[in-house]
Amino acid sequence: MPAPALNRNGGLSTPWLLVLVFLATTAPLSTDLYLPGFPRIQQEFAAAASGVQLTLTGFLLGMAFGQLAFGSLSDRFGRLRPLLVGNMGVLTASAVAALAPNLEVLVAARFFQGLFGAAGIVIARAVIVDLTKGPETARTMSLMMTVAGVAPAVAPSIGALIEGPIGWRGVMWTLAVLFLLMLVSVSTVLRETRPPEARGGHSLLGGLAQLVRVPRYIGFAAVFATTFAVMMAYISASPFVYQNVMGFSALGYGVLFGTNAVGLISAGYLSSRIVRRVGPERIIAIAVPFLLAFTVLVLVVAVLPVPRWLLAVPIWCAVTTVGFVMGNSTALALDAVRHVSGSGSAMLGFSQFIFGAAVSPLSGIAGEDTALPMAVIMLVAASGSMVLVSLLRRAPA
Numbered sequence: 001m002p003a004p005a006l007n008r009n010g011g012l013s014t015p016w017l018l019v020l021v022f023l024a025t026t027a028p029l030s031t032d033l034y035l036p037g038f039p040r041i042q043q044e045f046a047a048a049a050s051g052v053q054l055t056l057t058g059f060l061l062g063m064a065f066g067q068l069a070f071g072s073l074s075d076r077f078g079r080l081r082p083l084l085v086g087n088m089g090v091l092t093a094s095a096v097a098a099l100a101p102n103l104e105v106l107v108a109a110r111f112f113q114g115l116f117g118a119a120g121i122v123i124a125r126a127v128i129v130d131l132t133k134g135p136e137t138a139r140t141m142s143l144m145m146t147v148a149g150v151a152p153a154v155a156p157s158i159g160a161l162i163e164g165p166i167g168w169r170g171v172m173w174t175l176a177v178l179f180l181l182m183l184v185s186v187s188t189v190l191r192e193t194r195p196p197e198a199r200g201g202h203s204l205l206g207g208l209a210q211l212v213r214v215p216r217y218i219g220f221a222a223v224f225a226t227t228f229a230v231m232m233a234y235i236s237a238s239p240f241v242y243q244n245v246m247g248f249s250a251l252g253y254g255v256l257f258g259t260n261a262v263g264l265i266s267a268g269y270l271s272s273r274i275v276r277r278v279g280p281e282r283i284i285a286i287a288v289p290f291l292l293a294f295t296v297l298v299l300v301v302a303v304l305p306v307p308r309w310l311l312a313v314p315i316w317c318a319v320t321t322v323g324f325v326m327g328n329s330t331a332l333a334l335d336a337v338r339h340v341s342g343s344g345s346a347m348l349g350f351s352q353f354i355f356g357a358a359v360s361p362l363s364g365i366a367g368e369d370t371a372l373p374m375a376v377i378m379l380v381a382a383s384g385s386m387v388l389v390s391l392l393r394r395a396p397a
Helices: 014-032 035-045 049-077 080-098 103-131 134-189 206-211 215-245 250-278 280-303 308-335 338-362 372-394
Strands: none
Touching: 014 049, 014 080, 014 103, 014 134, 035 049, 035 103, 035 134, 049 080, 049 103, 049 206, 049 338, 080 103, 080 134, 103 134, 103 308, 103 338, 134 250, 134 280, 134 308, 206 215, 206 338, 215 250, 215 280, 215 308, 215 338, 215 372, 250 280, 250 308, 280 308, 280 372, 308 338, 308 372, 338 372
């Protein structure tokens, strides 16, 4: 018998929340765990570094377009069947990647890993919207993102530990085992959450088309995307900013990156605790001006002749503040399109990857020895979030 979906307080039960967190984290782990294996892949296949990088590009492309596909499928056919198809597909793709005889097969397998693995991410968010309402949706979304945020923070270190003794193929088999456990968890815990009468009312692209008719969804989805752009500007530039600009060692960079992750996770957890009392819109309305102020400080410190290590302080403040915005903006966007929440979740995920792909190369456009591009992008993105929040507060609910 599947576990009950809700507890006595009307929130998601612990088994359901754990499985949804598992769904939301396992596919991204496919990136973080295998990155330390790049040199071995290059050596084994006698490939150029750019060729090995295609295994990451293929995965990210698959993840972006897979969210669009599975979000629409879950609106039309229900959540469970597309989720099981995605689980079986990503399990198969992981096995093919582990057995890849050449780089071309590995790149293709990584693309399908991303494509099918996207089902877990996009459908997990849609299931939360199916089962919860109002502040409870925001609370659950923030809680899920908080728990899910722990895995990417520790995964590179775990990947570095296990890649040495078992190699990159062993890492791929490890991922296959994780996806098998995910398939078992979904089959034994979850059940269908989208009723039959809510399905089949539109074409596969119809759900996506309906999103543009809901200004409230577009607004909060844009807040989510611009806030994520602040994060991506920091993440993509952080190795150079912390080591080349601030002068920290690789170990020091790892410690500070982890400290920032703790701040982000703690903010998400605090948000989940106060959202019932304060409300998700008010949390965003308070957090985004602070985010803008902290990014201004990042830029000021980047251009002033002050000790470079001071950059770490406003960066930590900005990253931590993002934790108050991401879960709440996701919940508010999806709450506005409950009738096509799978498509809404898909577009959120797609915009996340597109913004990330656009921002990452810009953060290093001026070279490895300056934090100025990162600071400018963070400020521009935070300014966009501020404008959007101001417009949303004036718009009718």
